[in-house]
Amino acid sequence: MMKDNIREILQKALEIGRAEIPKGKVATYIPELGKARADALGLCLSLSDGTVYKVGDTNLRFTIQSISKVISLCKALEVRGTEEVFSVVGMEPSGETFNSIVELDVRSNKPYNPMINSGAITVESTIVDYVSFEELLDYSQKLCNDPGIALNREVYYSELTSCDRNRAIAHLLRSKGIITTNIDTSIELYTKMCSLNVTAEGLANLALVLANHGVNPLTGERLMSPETARIVMSIMLTCGMYDGSGRFAVNVGIPTKSGVGGGLVAAVNREMGIGVYGPALDENGNCIAGCSILEYLSQQLGLHILN
Numbered sequence: 001m002m003k004d005n006i007r008e009i010l011q012k013a014l015e016i017g018r019a020e021i022p023k024g025k026v027a028t029y030i031p032e033l034g035k036a037r038a039d040a041l042g043l044c045l046s047l048s049d050g051t052v053y054k055v056g057d058t059n060l061r062f063t064i065q066s067i068s069k070v071i072s073l074c075k076a077l078e079v080r081g082t083e084e085v086f087s088v089v090g091m092e093p094s095g096e097t098f099n100s101i102v103e104l105d106v107r108s109n110k111p112y113n114p115m116i117n118s119g120a121i122t123v124e125s126t127i128v129d130y131v132s133f134e135e136l137l138d139y140s141q142k143l144c145n146d147p148g149i150a151l152n153r154e155v156y157y158s159e160l161t162s163c164d165r166n167r168a169i170a171h172l173l174r175s176k177g178i179i180t181t182n183i184d185t186s187i188e189l190y191t192k193m194c195s196l197n198v199t200a201e202g203l204a205n206l207a208l209v210l211a212n213h214g215v216n217p218l219t220g221e222r223l224m225s226p227e228t229a230r231i232v233m234s235i236m237l238t239c240g241m242y243d244g245s246g247r248f249a250v251n252v253g254i255p256t257k258s259g260v261g262g263g264l265v266a267a268v269n270r271e272m273g274i275g276v277y278g279p280a281l282d283e284n285g286n287c288i289a290g291c292s293i294l295e296y297l298s299q300q301l302g303l304h305i306l307n
């Protein structure tokens, strides 16, 4: 049930988020990302009855980055099945940064989870021979209810020519027999998926489909099984916010995934989808304004999963 003063709450949330921006930094390790406007900020709530609340820069396009890991995981679970996917990737938080390679070599053969780079590249390798990029793009457009999503070529080439670390991860995974398909095609698919241009509004719609257990309530179309939605939301809750996932689960309690482009996608079970855009990131690589915004909304609207 939405509160009467929802618009006031959203404005206040935006102010709280804006105050955090000076403490954050735009990602520059992918050179093109460094061009983002650090002070951009948008928040969108999408409800099952079709109501949409928007404040700030909700229609500004930015690259989805790691949030594409959610989409690829949904597709992989649908196409390859749960058993096949989790035979090559785990479901546990890694305790390391998103692009870490060290734990793979010394602690575990399987990537810890599908929300870190090693796990996501592995997930792409499970579908690369079954699903084309065009099909994944179409799936992303449907999930986000946004036919305008397209590949951002500048960001794609910027990352493809600077992703030595991801290539190193992929080579290590192949040496361990976890990746058995062509490395270059898996890296290309992963990097293309990270380079899709989305909006905060589109992310709110993606979250709404997950929160609604796989059906887009606006069109009635089922886009994944309820089991896939449950698995993906569970992994977002435990591993979606990099090294800040534990604290975020305590303080906010909403399955959420972030991307270094500044996006956040947050699925409030059975209730709504939330999308945030703000490219200034905290030390864990999460949208700094978005974390405070979601904490405030969780308190004000009673959205914590254990409420």
Ligand code: GLU
Pocket: 064, 065, 066, 067, 098, 099, 117, 159, 166, 191, 194, 258, 259, 260, 261, 285
């Ligand atoms: N494309 C980015 C990378 O592989 C995604 C990272 C992220 O958003 O966490 O480094």
